[in-house]
Amino acid sequence: MIAVRTVLGDLPPERLGVCDAHDHLFFSSPRLPGQELHDVSAARAELVAFRALGGGAVVQWTPYGLGRRAADLPPLSRETGVHMVAATGLHQDVHYDEATLAELRGRLAEVFVAELTEGIGASGVRAGLIKVAGGFHALDAHARRTMTAAAEAHHATGAPIAVHLELGTGALDVLDLLCGELGVPAHRVILGHLNRFPDGAVHRRAAEAGCWLAFDGPSRAHHATDWRMPDAVRDLAEAGFGDRLLLGGDTTTAAARSVDGGPGMPYLLRRVGPRLALAVGEGLVERILTENPGRAFGVEWR
Structure with a gap:
């Protein structure tokens, strides 16, 4: 049976509802000192605000070692009525200390599986996707190592692989590695942050390969390209790839949460959805927010 693996158990894809396909309820990295997402009350408030606008599910891309707070996810899901998907995987090496990387070396695939x-630690919460990351226009040794482990874990479980593209770059290198060398079916790969590098030719080639294309934001760091996202989505839809698109908020700092004065999760439904509807129509936006995530994260688990 095909199911989305949520923090409360496996769920039929059609029951996800409106889905924020790339976000973070909890996230902590030495790269973002003082901006940690670790407040449970703030996470609850963000989910309540998202739910009030019709939100039904959030896919949290926070991987191993970056403050996932997996044990807090099931009660938050029950309290707010929002389905949640947790992640395993590993981010870029700059987000970890050497001791953590050394401890994981040689057993990444084992940990992911x-x-x-x-389940994640003692929480018992099973992850529903594998999150990995590329570099700027390239794949370094760490990226290749983590993606190789992710491919092994995919082949063992069927889990989808979600990829952080640094500044939106390196999409085709990722596909060459994961789908070419490592044999991961393209429809099990989700490329994130494509809006940060709005190259229509790259987007088209990635879509033609059969993978999922995730557009997320907005953010202060990437505001220069945020405004081009509707045109990129429209171009892909007009080329026949509307069924390969996903949308997310990607809230990675405390200041970006709506409860702290930022756009946060609600912005996806309050502003991004209506703006996209002007470019591609309400019907396609609804499918991108509901049907597409169910197919992207729905797996016949092994």
Whole structure:
């Protein structure tokens, strides 16, 4: 049976509802000192605000070692009525200390599979996707190592692989590695942050390969390209790839949360959805927010 693996158990894809396909309820990295997402009350308030606008599900891309707070996710899901998907995987090496990377070396795939099938630590929460990351216009040794482990975990479980593209770059290099060398089916790969590098030719080639294209934001760091996202989505839709698109908020700092004065999760439904509807129509936006996430994260788990 095809199911989305949520923090409360496996769920039929059609029951996800309106889905924020790339976001963070909790996230903590030495790269963002003082901006940690670790407040449970703030996470609850963000989910309540998202739910009030019709939100039904959030896919949290926070991977191993970056403050996932997996044990807090099930009660938050029950309290707010929002389905949640947790992630395993590993981010770029700059987000970790050397001791953590050394401890994981040689057993990444084992860790990923365990978190997908048995649970994250003592929480018992099973991850529903594998999050990895590329570099700026390239794949360094760490990226290749983590993606190789992600591919092994995919082949063992069927789990989708979600990829952070640094500044939106390197999409085709990622596909060459994951789908070419490592044999991961393209429809099990989700490329994130494509709006940050609005190259229509790259977007088209990625879509033609059969992977999922995730557009997320907005953010202060990437505001220069945020405004081009509707045109990129429209161009892909007109080329026949509306069924490969996903939308997310990607809230990574405390200041970006709506409860702290930022756009936060609600912005996806309050502003992004209506703006996109002007470019591609309300019907397609609804499918991008509901049907597409169910197919992207729905898996016949092994």
